[in-house]
Amino acid sequence: MAEFMQRRPSVNPTRPKPQGAARLACVTFFFLLFAGCNPALGQDTTTGNNDTSSAPAPTVEIDNVAPDEAITQRLREIYESSGWFTDLRVQTTSGIVTLEGMADNEEHHAWAVDVARRTQDVISVIDKLAVDPTVDLQSSQQIVLGSLSSLVQDFLVRSPLLIASVVVLVITAFLARVVGWLVVKIFSRRNLRPSLQDLVAQLSSIAIWIAGLLTATVVAFPGMTPSKALTVLGLGSVAIGFAFKDIFENFFAGMLILWKYPFDRGDFITCNEITGKVERITIRNTMIRGLDGELSVVPNADLLKNNVDVLTSQPQRRVRLICGVAYDEDVDAAREVIRDAVASCETVQGKRTVEIFAKEFASSSINYEVAWWTGSKPADIRRSRDEVVAAIKRSLDNAGIEIPFPYRTLTFKDASVATTIRDSIAASTES
Template sequence: MNYLDTLREQVDLMVKGFVQALPSIAIALIIIVITWLAAKGAVKIADRITGKTHIREDLKALVDTIVKLAIWIVGLLIAATAAIPSFTPAGAFAGLGIGAVAIGFAFQDIFENFLAGVLIMLREKMRLGDVIECEGILGKVEKITLRETHVRQLSNELTVVPNSMLFKNPVKILTDEVIRRNEVVIGVSYDTDLEQAQDIILKTVESIDAVNGDKPVIVYAQEFNSSSIDFLVQWWAKSTPRDLRQTKSEIIIAVKKALDEAGIEIPFPYITHTFKENVPLVQASTEGQAADNDAA
């Protein structure tokens, strides 16, 4: 047997088969180009239709993706049928059914995040620009895709979060409303006129411009602490984290100044020492350091 002649015959058959298939391949390529143009046109039409509605931007992106994906699936099936006469969509789906279990296990995370992304986009909450907190991640939602969500943390790092994590875990949306309540605990000494202190704190907080005037400011005497009587102060302000921190800072500074002017003491915390009780923290630290030096 002449192996060289057999190899040459096989190569000739492959070349002839390829040449015979060129028209079918050309038709398939033309179909792919038409599919690409059709997908672009369909996305533009979808954008015009959704642009007249009031649906969210991420939901508009979901509609574009579904339209594009559907057109590409149909176009690729037609192109495969034109290029390979023995190929049929029914055969393709039958083959897909055989390997569905293996594919499902291999791409379980991808499918899970894909479905979670669709459900996140369909539900009303968590829009682009919202500040959210989930599993220790606190930041602003910049982008929602079918697989992941981009969260810009308050320290400016970008965190890419799998959609399944946001769908399966509780998500705190801090900017769901325009305003949000914040609070601080303020302690005064035991010899203070509590009604006077309460009135001063209330008027001071109400005088801050950033505090929402439509919601009441609440000042409660909360508990007897070891060295002070504590007031719980609650107010409403804009819900963005920066605004909340800024407002809280202004309130603390203003209340401290108002209490100082009224001669009301904010006592230094006391701690329990091993040998002495009710020793101020600074004194206890100094005595502890001296004891360490003597021991050394």
């Protein structure tokens, strides 16, 4: 203790108080106060978008870095334990890993590179691994069997839902038929056109089918809701529109035809060299039965884009016929004979006037244009034409009026040529 007391510095009672420390404290206080009040000194030089103080630039560590041999050994142990590589060589130089060898597939190749990149103290990876081009039939068989097994299991799990969706579709088909039949029954009592009845019935069936398909989809896939299904349809509407442009075109054309086009079931029409009876008009196409019995299926868009002749739009049609008499006959007398013959036919409409006009000077006869009215159906026209031609022939024969056939009069300047021809004709006649 005495020694400690001796080493302890002595305190001079006459020493003044430490005023220098107080002065230093005051100067420090005013300096800090000045720095806080000065905008230039108190301004934060960092910004919210670029905080360089909190995120230092990446650097390559120098101290505490694993040796290259340790990295190589660790990666080699990992790769060898997997059993996915052959002739594998791993080399590390200054933190740069080089991989060489053969991987059994592309997935394991990518896995090896990813493991090397995530290894501590690895700076970069040089990938020289190759993929084995040979096909492993056993592994492929296992993959296929696994996929089939998962499909079968998924089908068995969803089979009750699929059966329920099939039942929904069957009910939908039944309801569509019943509603279509009821619509036709109800509207037939109001004397609507058959085509308009078909339009309402088909639109009702389409609406029921849309509702049924949405319901079946929701039943088969519980995660699918009607709103999601409609969203998917909305997203794919552009692609569907381009893919099925012709179908939609025929659909809307069929609606226009069924709504207010001037022909209906049972009418005879002509379009694009097709003449026949309209048997059925659907949303997409029109069935036309030809005059020879063949059935033509015409897209509705063609009926809207091309000219259509409705042969039975009126109950009667006018038929024209050319009839010739010899130049030696009385024109007016022949006209009256033909008129009486046409008027006497049963298929000619008596309320309509039979028109007989001298039309032209032909090579061997004076031709008359005969016009009369009969039924508008093709069969009615053929029967009426047959009856009128036969009646005209009988009447002209009975009246002694000649119906000439075409003949030629040849005049030769050299009489010897005419004599030779005449003699040859006479000889051939006698023989």
